Amino acid sequence: MKNRLMEFLKTHNLTSTKLADEIGVQRSSISHILSGRNKPSYDFIYKFLQYHKDINPKWLILGEGSMYTKEKQTSMSFEQQQEKSTLREAATKNEQTSEYRKSDSRELKSKSDESSYIAKIVIFYSDNHFEEYTPKDKK
Known part of the structure; x- marks a missing residue:
């Protein structure tokens, strides 16, 4: 997942700091994921996917499919x-x-x-x- 997170940051021209501020997680949690020290927590994944609804969860978590979802979201908040x-x-x-x-x-x-x-x-x-x-x- 570390590589996919780096790909996401590069594609969206974001820094890890900016992403942390956007999704409401500690900045260190992203740097620890990117350095390989920690694996992403459920809370991180949940907040990331809530903020970036166009990202394919299977791609982010499992590396399957494309980065973006092709179908419109069927469930509503x-x-x-x-x-x-x-x-x-x-x-x-x-x-x-x-x-x-x-x-x-x-x-x-x-x-x-x-x-x-x-x-x-x-x-x-x-x-x-x-x-x-x-x-x-x-x-």
Whole structure:
């Protein structure tokens, strides 16, 4: 794994110090791996793969395959799932609001077909003042 880590650093034009800071491990842990003194810990591998999601875990750990994953990531982090769920809920609410407005406008059209008319329009402003408009022409 030492050689693959060196290949990664060279390919990405990174220093071991910069990589340690990126993934949140001690700088000495990377230098010990690169010198051959220590083997990478589970924590190091996990943090590395969490930060560099495009790196193929089999390549990093076993030396199999290419450096980069070819397939898009199929599993999502908790944060990604929450964001997707929030977006889905917002889209649903937007659709419901849109349907409500459509039915509301249909209702208004049907009422306006009767002999009703606009008597007054009131606009309220954020500074608590308002304006009233009364149409001069009534049907």
